Amino acid sequence: MQKWECTVCGWIYDPAKGDPSQGIEPGTAFEDLPDDWVCPECGAPKDMFQPL
Amino acid sequence: MRYVVVGGGVAGVAAAQRLRALAPAARVILIEAEAVPHYLRPGLIEVLAGEKELSEITPYPKSWFEKQGIEYLLGEIAVALEPARQEISLASGKRIPYEKLLLATGAEPLRPEIPGLALPGVFTLRTASDAERIRTWAAGAQRAVVLGGGWLGLEAAHALRRFLPEVVVLDHGPWPLPRQLDETGGTVLAGLLRKKGLEMRPNAEIKAILGKSAVEGVQLLSGEFIPAELVLIAIGVRPRTALAKEAGIAVNSGILVNDFLEASVPGVYAAGDVAEWRGRVYGTVRAAREQALVAAQNMVEPGSARYPGTRPSQRLKVAGIDLLILGETQPKGGPQREVRRQGEGYYVKLVLNDEDRLLGAIVIGGSDLFGRLEELFQSGEPIPPSFLSSD
Numbered sequence: 271m272q273k274w275e276c277t278v279c280g281w282i283y284d285p286a287k288g289d290p291s292q293g294i295e296p297g298t299a300f301e302d303l304p305d306d307w308v309c310p311e312c313g314a315p316k317d318m319f320q321p322l
Numbered sequence: 323m324r325y326v327v328v329g330g331g332v333a334g335v336a337a338a339q340r341l342r343a344l345a346p347a348a349r350v351i352l353i354e355a356e357a358v359p360h361y362l363r364p365g366l367i368e369v370l371a372g373e374k375e376l377s378e379i380t381p382y383p384k385s386w387f388e389k390q391g392i393e394y395l396l397g398e399i400a401v402a403l404e405p406a407r408q409e410i411s412l413a414s415g416k417r418i419p420y421e422k423l424l425l426a427t428g429a430e431p432l433r434p435e436i437p438g439l440a441l442p443g444v445f446t447l448r449t450a451s452d453a454e455r456i457r458t459w460a461a462g463a464q465r466a467v468v469l470g471g472g473w474l475g476l477e478a479a480h481a482l483r484r485f486l487p488e489v490v491v492l493d494h495g496p497w498p499l500p501r502q503l504d505e506t507g508g509t510v511l512a513g514l515l516r517k518k519g520l521e522m523r524p525n526a527e528i529k530a531i532l533g534k535s536a537v538e539g540v541q542l543l544s545g546e547f548i549p550a551e552l553v554l555i556a557i558g559v560r561p562r563t564a565l566a567k568e569a570g571i572a573v574n575s576g577i578l579v580n581d582f583l584e585a586s587v588p589g590v591y592a593a594g595d596v597a598e599w600r601g602r603v604y605g606t607v608r609a610a611r612e613q614a615l616v617a618a619q620n621m622v623e624p625g626s627a628r629y630p631g632t633r634p635s636q637r638l639k640v641a642g643i644d645l646l647i648l649g650e651t652q653p654k655g656g657p658q659r660e661v662r663r664q665g666e667g668y669y670v671k672l673v674l675n676d677e678d679r680l681l682g683a684i685v686i687g688g689s690d691l692f693g694r695l696e697e698l699f700q701s702g703e704p705i706p707p708s709f710l711s712s713d
């Protein structure tokens with residue numbers, strides 16, 4: 271599945287891992303993240319990410 | 323209900339958003355001293371380097387907050403808090419009553435007690451205007467001194483080095499990132515930083531910043547003088563607790579909070595870099611956000627959420643160098659042992675128990691190993707022998 275990178279801090283969202291810190295299950299595609307999900311390292315919202 | 327949040331950094335903004343979502347009928351008021359809308363503080367490193375504009379690290383315009391129904395008081399400084407009257411006073415003279423209050427005033431840079439701090443050309447880095455003022459000043463500089471070899475000092479030094487020919491990092495410790503790295507790791511990292519063009523000066527005690535009308539350099543205790551037209555102080559931060567302290571709220575290093583992120587006075591909460599929870603002030607975005615969300619939950623429904631602590635991030639990037647730091651990095655004796663591999667710009671140290679299970683690790687310059695080690699650390703499976711021998 272497509273990985274996405276935060277344009278502010280470089281953190282990478284890997285759908286295989288999800289984001290347990292915000293209750294996101296492994297296997298969740300970036301597109302399916304809720305709108306209020308943000309980069310766990312810097313707080314950037316979804317629209318500040320780009321596909322890797 | 324009337325919720326007031328003081329401080330519009332990552333903690334304050336996350337809390338205001340969450341309060342809005344949980345209590346659609348309530349008033350949510352966010353007070354922020356800076357005049358610009360909330361930006362992502364980690365992005366300031368790239369603003370300093372000249373690689374991003376402030377707008378590129380600003381996630382939402384002011385109007386976005388208003389559309390959400392968050393009353394956003396920008397450029398307003400809270401100067402006093404009166405818990406007995408449940409009221410905040412602003413520098414502009416306004417008074418803001420609250421029913422529940424979140425203090426999210428963050429932290430401010432520490433300054434050493436040395437002469438010369440007030441000279442033009444001496445800076446700290448915390449805000450967007452700091453980053454812009456440093457850039458403007460640096461346009462006329464050749465050589466910068468960064469005081470402090472912690473994470474922020476190294477990042478800032480690396481950013482300055484992108485447009486200044488000489489950047490010296492002075493640190494009183496023997497190697498950079500002493501809290502995260504052991505001596506060998508620190509030495510390997512210092513070597514990599516030198517390759518990136520930073521002049522690393524460990525074991526340096528600064529005595530004074532010197533200059534007539536502006537900075538001309540720094541004087542070390544050893545007597546040595548290091549010329550520089552710009553000095554950036556990055557020796558750490560301290561929680562901005564004045565508002566709470568003057569209001570009689572219990573403060574140690576930060577504002578003391580319980581597991582519900584409540585301060586010592588009813589109806590007052592704290593989150594982020596200003597909060598001290600179980601003896602800990604985290605100083606990270608991740609912890610600030612996690613605390614803010616728990617605080618907001620409890621402001622709406624008291625006692626409904628406990629903060630479990632924030633797991634420290636394991637991957638660090640400093641000055642473009644990837645580091646992985648897992649678990650216990652110093653063997654505690656007994657049946658523990660360590661395995662090291664080391665090369666040019668490369669260091670792996672694994673701390674194992676007697677069944678070869680991974681208790682901790684430091685990896686510098688080997689990011690291909692990161693994923694596998696994290697998995698082994700989490701699963702607790704023994705490290706395969708092939709992993710220990712292969713190169």
Ligand SMILES: Cc1cc2nc3c(=O)[nH]c(=O)nc-3n(C[C@H](O)[C@H](O)[C@H](O)COP(=O)(O)OP(=O)(O)OC[C@H]3O[C@@H](n4cnc5c(N)ncnc54)[C@H](O)[C@@H]3O)c2cc1C
Nearest residue numbers: 329331332333355363364399400427428594595605606607
């Ligand atoms: C250059 C830089 C890079 C960083 N990079 C990272 C990183 O990559 N990862 C990471 O985890 N952390 C990083 N940090 C640390 C991180 O920025 C902080 O942990 C985080 O910002 C804490 O959020 P906060 O909301 O608690 O405080 P802050 O972000 O400090 O926000 C507090 C806000 O409150 C306002 N305020 C204070 N007092 C008052 C008052 N009396 N009235 C009104 N408003 C007030 C301030 O103006 C400020 O906007 C970095 C810090 C810096 C300076």
Ligand SMILES: [Zn+2]
Nearest residue numbers: 276279309312
């Ligand atoms: Zn990010």
